[in-house]
Structures are given as C-alpha cells and as structure tokens.
Amino acid sequence: MPKTAEKPVPAPEKLIFAGVDLFRRHGYVATPVDAICAAAGVSKGAFFHHFASKEALAEACMDKWDERMAGWDAGHTATAGDGADAVTILATYMRRSIAFLADPKTFASCLPGTTVQEISESHPALRERSNQCFTKAHERFQTLLAAAANEKQTTVDTTALARLWIGTIQGALILFKASRDVSVIESNVSHVSQYILQQIGATDAEKATES
Amino acid sequence: MPKTAEKPVPAPEKLIFAGVDLFRRHGYVATPVDAICAAAGVSKGAFFHHFASKEALAEACMDKWDERMAGWDAGHTATAGDGADAVTILATYMRRSIAFLADPKTFASCLPGTTVQEISESHPALRERSNQCFTKAHERFQTLLAAAANEKQTTVDTTALARLWIGTIQGALILFKASRDVSVIESNVSHVSQYILQQIGATDAEKATES
C-alpha cells in the first residue's frame, strides 16, 4: 500500500460545511453550536479551538457561501461564453439561475438572506458580511448586464437593475419558505428577467433563448 | 373627576404591541418572553395567563400585523377611490406604498417576512400564519390589479403579478436590512410597479401619477 491517500477532511472545513447547512435551514440564532459539532462529527473542544466564537464560524460560512456562488457564476460564463453575444449570455444566465434556484436539492434558502434578517440589529459584523455577499453577487451580475447593454447601445442603470435581480431572488425565496410552492420562484424571477431584457433592449427572439 | 376616562389598555394588547415591535427588530427566536414582558410593562405571570406559549403570542402578533396592513390598504382605497379610474387607483397605491415602505419610522421590517425565514422548518403553525399574511396581502393587491386590467381590457395573470409585487417588497426589505440604504426599497419597488403598469397596458401618462 503505497500511500493510498484518504484525504482526512480538516475539522474547520467540516464545521463550515455543517454550519452553512444548518444556518440556512434553522437560522443563526436557533442553531446551537452543539448541533453543528454533531453534524460535522467534531467535538466542541475542536470547534472552539478553530473558531473564536459561533459568530466567527458564521462569518467563515458566509465567505464559503460567497465562494460557492462565485464558483457557480464562473462555471456558467465559462460554458456559455464561447462566441455567444452578451445579450444571449445574460438571457441564458438568468434562465439557468431560475432552474438553479427552484431546485430544492441545491437551493431553496440563501445563507446571507436568512441570516441578515435575524441579526441585522444585533451582530454588526455579520450584517456586514451578509451585505458583502450581496454586493459581490450584485457586481458579478452587473458585469453581464453592462456587457449586454453596451452591445445593444442602450443606456440603462445597471446598478439598479442588478439590485432588482438580487432583491427579486431574495423575495421569491421568502415567499417559497412561506408557501412551500416552488412555482413562486420560477414565476417571480422570470418576470423580472423579462423586464431586465426589455430594459436592455433585447428583441423578442433574444428573450426566448433555448434552455 | 367624573371618570375622565383613561382607558386602561388591557395586557394582551400591550403584549401584542410589544411583540410585534420586538419580533420585527430581533426576530422570533432571539426575542425572550421576558423582554416582551418588560417592554409591555407586564409581568410574566400575566403573559402566560393570556397566552399559552410564546408561539401563541407570535400567532396573535401575526393576526395583528395582517389587521394593520389591511387597515392601511383600506385607508388608501378610501382616499383615492372617489371617482378615479382603476388604473390611477393602482398607480397611486403603488406609489404610496413605496413611501410607506421606505419610511423607517413606520416600516423597514415586515413581521411575517422576518419570522418565516427562521421558523419555516421548525414551527409549522407559525409558518402557516405567515403564509396567510402574504396570501391576504396578495388578494387585496390582486383586486386592484384585476380592476385595472379589466378597465384596460387586457388579459394578464394577476396572480403572478400580485406575487411579484409582494415578493419584490420582501426582497427589497432584506437588501435594506443588509445595506441600511433605503434607496434600494424605492428603486426596486418602483421598477416593479412600472413593469406591472406596463403589463396592464397603462399609458405613460397614467404611469406618472401625481404623488
């Protein structure tokens, strides 16, 4: 047996993974440190060895979340970017986002969105992290938006439209959590994506890109 | 002193009032019963005399919230309803909603929206109440929408548009909580109100109603 590597996932990573999952499902306040440890298969001693506090773990989770979302965005543009025009890239990005958001397996709850509501007035550092997640996602989307607008020679407030996109997703997720009806996500987000394409000046043909 | 009436606000009402306020600001989980009692100036014994549990109070708060929102909606339509056409009523309703939502004194946090995120997976009864609040608000808005669509002889999915309206508000409030920037609310909600009016088939003149 010549070192048949069996990577021993380090405790911090296991804790972050479990934290993201539990915080998303039960919220920051309602998730006890013990539950995170149990889910990660790690002792409490190890937890506080690697993280100064529960809040510190939450911050790390937020970073992880942003990393994941950035990865998803990058993964998309890498696939669709080959030779396609900017409007098509934007349109397919939005269409794929809908499918991604509506899939209960991968999504159905946004970490910063869930967290910021509870801790907005009590944990300034965590609020700031949540805001950063939104800002980063905003910027990534705005890039696609600006390219499309430039291609169409239209002058639009890409900042406002990007905020609308992020906000629509957050709102749709809340309505989903209340109603348990995934169709809200699809309905709301696709309405807004139509509106955005229209503001950019896309033709009807461009709006209806293949999946 | 011939009974110079000084209505002795009953304890349940005081508790509901304080509950709505605290739950909105700190969330359901992070708000201790003691804090609600202190804010209401009521003893803990009185609390559990009137409410079976913390969850029962939260349900009552949710009802109170719905009542308030319904009152606001009714108050509006009573003012604007005199002889005005349905499209104008809808347009001014949405415009006034923006001002209402963006005013930190009266709003900046929605009780069912804040609550449902935390308790969606742990308190089914509370989740159902939150959903009811959304449904009721949805129905009230859909009425305005249907009247306007009927007036314009346009066929639109008023259910979808009403969900979009509610969702947009929820999303805008999350982004506001993260960024502390009220302009997100104004920006997002007015974009969607433009979209809705456009779907209804309103003229540009109708879209730009006086405040």
Place this chain on the structure above:
DNA sequence: AGGATAGTACCGACTGGTTGGTATGTTTGT
C-alpha cells in the same frame, strides 16, 4: 540516537447565565 521541549489538534466534563414555562399566592371587579 534519544531525551527534553514545545506547539498544535483535539477531547469532553463543567460553568454561569439564560430561557420557556410553572406553581403558588394576591389583588380586583362583580
């Protein structure tokens, strides 16, 4: 080589404070 030293990762019993809820008694309106 090998023993002392030090640093890192980890364990789990424990602590001090908090929480939702209760038990028991007192006041108040009728």
Place this chain on the structure above:
DNA sequence: ACAAACATACCAACCAGTCGGTACTATCCT
C-alpha cells in the same frame, strides 16, 4: 364569595464558551 387578572419565586433544560488534560508531531540539544 368567586373567578378572572395579575404578581413573584422558582425550575429544569439549554446554551455559548472554558478549562484541564491527552495524543501526536516537530525541533533542538547533547
């Protein structure tokens, strides 16, 4: 007198965070 409306003291469970200790490895001194 009797019940509803309160008040106070209390409890068991729970929670974030601590602390003394162990196992393992790396480094250094002789």
